[in-house]
Amino acid sequence: MIAFTIHRLIIMVPTLIGISLITFIIIQLPPGDFLSTMIAECEAQGESGCMEQIGIYRQEFGLDRPMWQQYVIWVADLVQGDMGISFEYNKPVAEVIGESLWLTIIVSGATIIFTWVVSFPIGVYSATHQYSWGDHGLTFLGFLGLATPNFLLALVLLFLGNVWFGTSIGGLMDPVYIDQPWTWGKFLSILEHLWIPVVVIGTSGTAGMIRRLRANLLDELHRQYVVTAKAKGLHPARVLVRYPLRMALNPFIADIGNLLPQVISGAVIVSVVLSLPTTGPILLRALQTQDMYLAGSFLMCLALLTVLGVLVSDLLLAVLDPRIRLGSSGSR
Amino acid sequence: MKAPGVLRYDNRSIAADYARAAFGAVVCLAPPVFMDVAAVLAWVLVAVGALFVAFGLRTLLRHLTTYELSQDGMRATGPLGATVSWNGLTAINLAYFQTRPRRKIIARSPGGWMELTLREGPQAIKIDSSLEGFDDVVGEAARVARERGLTLNSVTLANLAAMGFAQTSGDGEEVLS
Numbered sequence: 001m002i003a004f005t006i007h008r009l010i011i012m013v014p015t016l017i018g019i020s021l022i023t024f025i026i027i028q029l030p031p032g033d034f035l036s037t038m039i040a041e042c043e044a045q046g047e048s049g050c051m052e053q054i055g056i057y058r059q060e061f062g063l064d065r066p067m068w069q070q071y072v073i074w075v076a077d078l079v080q081g082d083m084g085i086s087f088e089y090n091k092p093v094a095e096v097i098g099e100s101l102w103l104t105i106i107v108s109g110a111t112i113i114f115t116w117v118v119s120f121p122i123g124v125y126s127a128t129h130q131y132s133w134g135d136h137g138l139t140f141l142g143f144l145g146l147a148t149p150n151f152l153l154a155l156v157l158l159f160l161g162n163v164w165f166g167t168s169i170g171g172l173m174d175p176v177y178i179d180q181p182w183t184w185g186k187f188l189s190i191l192e193h194l195w196i197p198v199v200v201i202g203t204s205g206t207a208g209m210i211r212r213l214r215a216n217l218l219d220e221l222h223r224q225y226v227v228t229a230k231a232k233g234l235h236p237a238r239v240l241v242r243y244p245l246r247m248a249l250n251p252f253i254a255d256i257g258n259l260l261p262q263v264i265s266g267a268v269i270v271s272v273v274l275s276l277p278t279t280g281p282i283l284l285r286a287l288q289t290q291d292m293y294l295a296g297s298f299l300m301c302l303a304l305l306t307v308l309g310v311l312v313s314d315l316l317l318a319v320l321d322p323r324i325r326l327g328s329s330g331s332r
Numbered sequence: 333m334k335a336p337g338v339l340r341y342d343n344r345s346i347a348a349d350y351a352r353a354a355f356g357a358v359v360c361l362a363p364p365v366f367m368d369v370a371a372v373l374a375w376v377l378v379a380v381g382a383l384f385v386a387f388g389l390r391t392l393l394r395h396l397t398t399y400e401l402s403q404d405g406m407r408a409t410g411p412l413g414a415t416v417s418w419n420g421l422t423a424i425n426l427a428y429f430q431t432r433p434r435r436k437i438i439a440r441s442p443g444g445w446m447e448l449t450l451r452e453g454p455q456a457i458k459i460d461s462s463l464e465g466f467d468d469v470v471g472e473a474a475r476v477a478r479e480r481g482l483t484l485n486s487v488t489l490a491n492l493a494a495m496g497f498a499q500t501s502g503d504g505e506e507v508l509s
Contacts, residue, residue, distance in 0.1 A: 002383070003349070003387065003390075003445075004429040004431070006352055006353070006356065006383070006384065007352070007429075007431050009356060009383070009384075010352055010355065010356060011431070013359060079363055079369070080363070080367050080368055080369045080373070081369055081370025081372070081373040082370070318427075318429055318430075322427035322428050322429060322447075322491075323428060323487045323490045
């Protein structure tokens with residue numbers, strides 16, 4: 001296993017270098033930069049003081065240097081854990097992301113748990129009770145979940161939450177707790193607001209997971225060894241848990257690669273609609289304003305988490321099912 | 333079965349593993365040593381670097397170990413020394429580690445490698461497909477497993493089938509051939 005881990009880790013190095021290069025190029029592609037916008041605003045307002053600030057920025061961050069030098073400086077800082085300064089907020093990137101990262105992790109973590117807790121039993125039930133009324137009903141609900149746009153569901157649940165439970169519209173806590181230190185009351189307020197984004201973000205993922213789990217489990221349940229095990233009188237639950245269910249876990253594990261980046265990307269559109277203080281809207285704003293260090297560091301974090309997620313899922317799959325999968329036919 | 337002989341890991345694969353260990357150790361350990369790296373990141377890099385160092389040591393142990401396949405069993409001599417006799421064989425496990433997406437894969441293709449574990453009680457020998465004569469060892473282990481009626485897990489059977497030592501029956505299940 002250590003050799004496999006080492007192989008996968010080594011593949012990560014060129015992957016991350018490639019991603020950093022693409023990220024940097026994409027961020028630089030639009031004409032102008034954040035400082036160009038600042039200059040235009042300065043000229044419009046007739047201020048002279050901010051031009052000095054712009055000059056300092058340009059020199060400090062090497063924005064007057066060739067692009068490849070800017071890239072090298074950016075990567076060297078990233079390797080040291082320095083994500084740079086956000087031009088718009090005039091603060092270190094780590095500070096800008098700050099608390100919103102924790103709130104994003106809470107929302108995303110709850111969403112992942114919701115997705116797995118709901119989809120796993122439903123998927124198993126649908127597969128073991130194929131074409132029953134329960135299966136048809138749950139399949140219908142699943143398709144409904146897949147087809148409903150998240151932002152629409154968000155608006156509906158916001159309205160219902162406010163009318164039925166008196167939950168304040170938008171945000172992840174009551175306004176009185178915003179920018180306040182963590183207290184028990186703040187935590188309870190977050191819990192009170194949490195269910196709406198969790199249901200909204202988790203619904204489509206849950207529906208998709210149910211479909212995949214059902215299909216995988218059905219494939220396994222129709223295999224000859226399951227029929228043989230049943231014919232030999234093994235208890236159905238034991239037959240199910242012993243092997244088919246284990247094989248059906250593969251999509252859950254393979255999905256880890258997608259889950260980790262979601263933890264910090266925080267479903268941007270839903271976050272904007274629900275006014276969630278998560279990292280998604282910050283990323284969107286950074287991309288709109290060409291706040292290059294904030295956007296770049298953010299995208300690199302997402303890439304790193306994606307690569308790490310794929311690594312974790314590959315390692316788990318290698319432990320659970322180290323089986324050869326032939327592209328066409330195998331030969332010695 | 334071929335005549336008994338001494339088997340070693342081929343030099344190219346050993347050299348490649350040394351290179352991987354060195355590359356990984358340098359990439360991970362150089363920043364915390366020579367640069368001013370944030371504490372959390374430094375710990376992560378040191379931990380991953382330690383993994384590469386461990387891999388380098390494991391490669392060294394494999395380099396110094398030789399294997400002997402005979403009609404009586406398999407014997408490893410050196411730092412990873414152990415003996416498994418065919419008469420006492422209790423389990424075999426054949427795993428495949430895939431490093432690339434699905435493709436036409438065979439044991440020595442660059443897309444991954446096989447790993448065979450032979451057990452006799454607490455004694456175990458673990459070899460992978462970069463060992464010279466790996467196919468002979470697998471073939472012999474499969475023959476003994478069939479003769480002794482050992483129960484093999486489905487993953488091992490599928491991998492044996494891919495190497496031609498098991499067949500896929502009409503109902504889609506693999507059986508030793």
